[in-house]
Amino acid sequence: MALRVQFENNNDIGCFARLTNAYCLVAVGGSEAFYSAFEAELADHIPVIHASVAGCRIIGRLCVGNKNGLLLPNTTNDQELMHIRNSLPDSVVVQRVEERLSALGNCIACNDYAALVHTDLDRETEEIVADTLQVETFRQTLAGEALVGSYCYFTNQGGILHPMCRMEDLDELSGLLQVPLVAGTLNRGSEVIGSGIVANDWVGFCGFVTTATELSVVESILKLRAWQGDEALGSGDALKTSLIDALA
């Protein structure tokens, strides 16, 4: 299911958290309400860790990772790197990347098998991404935007893209990533998807002002309702027919 949360009254929660199937990184907030929301859902299954990168709280936009690894920008302190490496399970490889485009969360979007990278990313960084995260990388732009990490979000079940994408791009990407994709908005009509949602294969979190329509789109494409069984999806059929051929 998808939950609505806020980070210190801010709805751009994708900036302050990074959620994967193996771990969850949460920024240090003034009150622990944000952290508690994640802890309540996930603590039984995966480690939920407080983290900061380069002293900043916008870890969601600075780092990127999946169940195989985590990439941090070169501005990360040694203490922060140590802390994250100690807190994460041993199966997760933590790597610091020397890259001019240091907001890795904005430049790279990935799930456990594939990744979309910024078109101007260095060749070496792309190789590091492919090795550390064990993914296949694709250089793409989305609706004319190069910051793929900001304008799309996808997990192993499905993904959401910038609302101004063209039909051909949607189909092409869906074929590349091998997941169903849909164009949509979050946080009450905002097209910056990457800041509106953090999700993994079984749970998702959205900004507080996300409308019910947006939430239902998210839940259906990321299959966050799948635990209810297929009957529930039957009620979403009316929804599906209005999502025009975006499911590959």
Add this chain to the structure above:
Amino acid sequence: MEMESRLDQRQETVTILCCLCGAPITSNPSNMCVHCLRAQVDLSQGIPKQCALVYCKFCGRYLLPPKTWLVADLESKELMAICLKRLKRLSKLHLVDASFVWTEPHARRIRLRLTVQQEVFNRTVLQQSFVVEFVVELQQCFDCQREAAKIEAWEAVVQLRQRVDHKRTLFYLEQLILKHNAHEDVLGIRQQRDGLDFYFIHRSHALKFLSFLNSVACVRQRNSNHLVSHDPNNNLYRYKYTFSAEIAPLCREDLVFLPPRVAAQLGGLSCLVLVQRITNWILLLDPRTGLEQSVDAGTYWRLGLSRFA
């Protein structure tokens, strides 16, 4: 009210769901369908939908506040200009179109359909059209009031006098008044033995005329008023005001006798001087020394110089 939203016209863009109601729409900068946008935003919010327009049926003119009266036909562009000026907050919006909606002339209503555009929610440009109704109120404009009023309806009178035999100064004043249009508020003019009486409807008009006279001639002013009626319950008093303006009886090329004390006060002039020029200052010329001295109205009347022709 109708509304359209200017969308990106690319045909290949995918269909998303309106973030509020879930209706399938093409993406636009606010990502809401037109109906939701209309529910959220009302561009005509600050603009009054009913407004008053003042019309004088005697001369067929509309009032443009505060004081201008303009002739305009029904459904003409002058009338549209007047109507749009009455809507003050319209200047904040971008007006795309304005047109008249036909109304029955006897209904005394003028309807204007306005179409405005404004940017809302990031980069969405919203266009909305609405109708504003102007109620035409009848009021007699001041010029018609003046024409209709008989001279007995005056509230203030300026009695202009010059106690001399010739009428040179008065003729000159007449030309000046015509040239500067100082007589525009006058209700009527009556000729008296030594000058003219100017009648006005309002005291302020009389004062304006008086200040004009003070600026062109050497006048001495005396005011008086008398009570016409009073309403003891509301403490309202109605007066009639009389301003008596006497012009200095001097004229050009007059010979003036100055008492020795006065001559000394005026800067050592001799006792007999010539008047060289009269405006609102009197220019005196000493024939013996060729000295010129100006005397203003206040000094003249205070010293009480007499004429020696």
